[in-house]
Amino acid sequence: MLCLGLGAFIAIGAVASLKGVSPVELFQDEPSATATGEAPSAPEEKPGTPGAAPPTWKEKPPAPEEGVENPVVFVARKVGPSVVQVKLFLPETQRAPRQYIGGGSGVIYRSDGYILTNEHVVGKQIQGVNPIITVVLVSGEELEAEVVGADRLTDLAMLKIDKVGLPAAEFTSTESLQIGDLAVAIGSPFGLEATVTQGVISAVQRQEYIEGRVYYDLIQTDAAINPGNSGGALSNSKGQVIGINTAILSPTGVDAGLGFAISSDVVMGIADQLIEKGKASHPYMGIAGEAISKEVAEKFDLEEGFRVEYVEPGGPADSAGIREEDIITKVDDTDIKRYGDLIKALAKKGVGGTVTVIVARDHKELQFEVTLIERPAELQG
Template sequence: FPQRATAAGSGVIVRSDGYVITNDHVVAGADKVTVQLMDGRTFVGKVYRDPRSDLALIKINADNLPAVQFANSDDVKVGELALAFGSPFELSDTMTMGIVSSLHRHFEVTEGTNGYYYPDLIQTDASINPGNSGGPLVDIYGRVIGINTAIESQTGGNVGIGFAIPSNTVRYVMDQLIAKGRVVRGYLGVVPSTLSYDQAQMLGVKQGAFIQMVEDGSPAAKAGMQAGDVVIRFNNQPVTDEASFRDLVARTAPGTTVPVEVYRDGHDLTLNVTVGEAPSDKTEQPQQQQEMRKARGRMGIEIGDASDPDIRKKFQLNSDVKSGVVVLNVYPNSPAADAGIQPGDVIIALNGKPIKDAQALSDALAAEPSGATVRVTVRRFSANGPGETLVLFVTLY
């Protein structure tokens, strides 16, 4: 018989009229969310979700509540004292202390069919455990600098590496959820990455966001942006890396035309780009998107079926390729990148077993333990030459 499941997490009162912020993964899949205050009162809340940021806002019918004060997370420095609050293992009102260990971490979490990608996180060694999710990370003045979200651990318990979503991101998402019930983000239709030192030296730039892919018909493509460009400034603001670029684009209102300075072939160019609106996140992801997230979580790639006509046209696949999985994007410093897998490669086998589509690849990867090394057979095509078959070794996340 079906069994009723319950889960617990933490939250932060962000407005005195009954608004509470928490993680999306705390409330995802719940048919009822109950908020219990420190004075013992309980309320059934209305939930507004933003899966892309892994944040959710809960509205309860209460007034005159004590609300937190936010700090400017852009001012947070490595080495500052940090205090984490929450209910680890359902031990309510727990506080732990540590420092800010690092900034601008990116992190991927995949659980079953759900996945979250965090492009910019605060790392702390303040003890964070299951149940801390959604609770605040605060500075020595009690101001919120982040929302505790994830841990890096092989055992599931604290090992001194925790992550929090920066307070500036939390405030941006919160304000939109309160005003609109959803988060509207700007969209260009590109895949950016952060340049390594050697890559920056090779291209002749000090910093910026490298454009790996430009989607056909996207706002970026219409403005003349090309794969291989390095974005130096966006709307007159400096771009230091992938995270800063994504943030600047996301916070630009759709329909706004902004100047984008790019470095291309030794020259600076200014393009006028009309920002589009990012596609809305769905509470339940289509099956294909779920399989893409699984592959990204284990190998660090974005994928699509080789049978998809649009993908075949985009990558100019040979007619002898009738099935398999096309690599749409490879994330920097990922297992796939380390192994030499490239966008446009067609994965046709894993450990010698044929791979016909994204579902088959997902199933094969799910059967492998973390840290396993697998043999990936790919077909690779060049514009002016014959295709080739390669066998590459990938050590999975």
């Protein structure tokens, strides 16, 4: 999607172009080594054997110490071993050997082999075939992985490898994030594993439409993020993961200081579901509409909130009495100022929960009790 002609939002972990030059090549995680634009092939490696040389903190990094002079060093030591490289291969056939086609990054979510990444990194068939997925640990050990769960709506996926005792990352809420806080990105841009970059939190709660998905709680950062970073970690100064690096806004396809990560608040609400049942359930009200900003509200004598433009007949909102043209101003104890506020408020209650919805109708405040259902499969993205 082009943004005012200045650049494009790009999901930053995808497969490499197999031949020729195409827009897909912008997403490959290793730079082309030929003038023809053909994607390079990684050396054939057998799963379970050491791959590329491990990063400088080695297999057993020094124990990090809070308050070290350089906080980025602390973060790199603490979070680095929890970030992996994800590789995708086309399987071997009678006509061709196994072929490397791209990849991204991942974050160790649980010590018993569960690894979080982006759905757009691992969720696509290539030439009608499911790719072979491998994970490269900080030690250089490479293991085959399977996708145990994926959610296209939030662009998250969970991988599983056959290994225990892994250094799981610590995730934390983003509610206390402030603009200007330190942000450290760790991942495998262009296939360069365990790359660490630093910046600041540029904005929070961004909502963007990127490659067919609505991302509703994005963290914006100027820490350098490039193709191959998708699925990697964005950390705070305490070495806690606050987001999963996912996309960039760039006129060139590489970092331009506008990177975006899925908030850990979204991640933590989805990850355990992917492990437990292989999918995520999303609460559903049965409405569509758009946010009314403070400026628009003042100009047209409206209330600030989420304006309902469509109510699904027989859906939860319709059954509760909500109508088109209503403006939702509050759900339970959450003020609604943008689409993301509404989605987060519903997620707190979950499928089957009942929320109290405050709406403005003809400048009168009305209250409705809405019982949420599971979002229909055809609307899962």
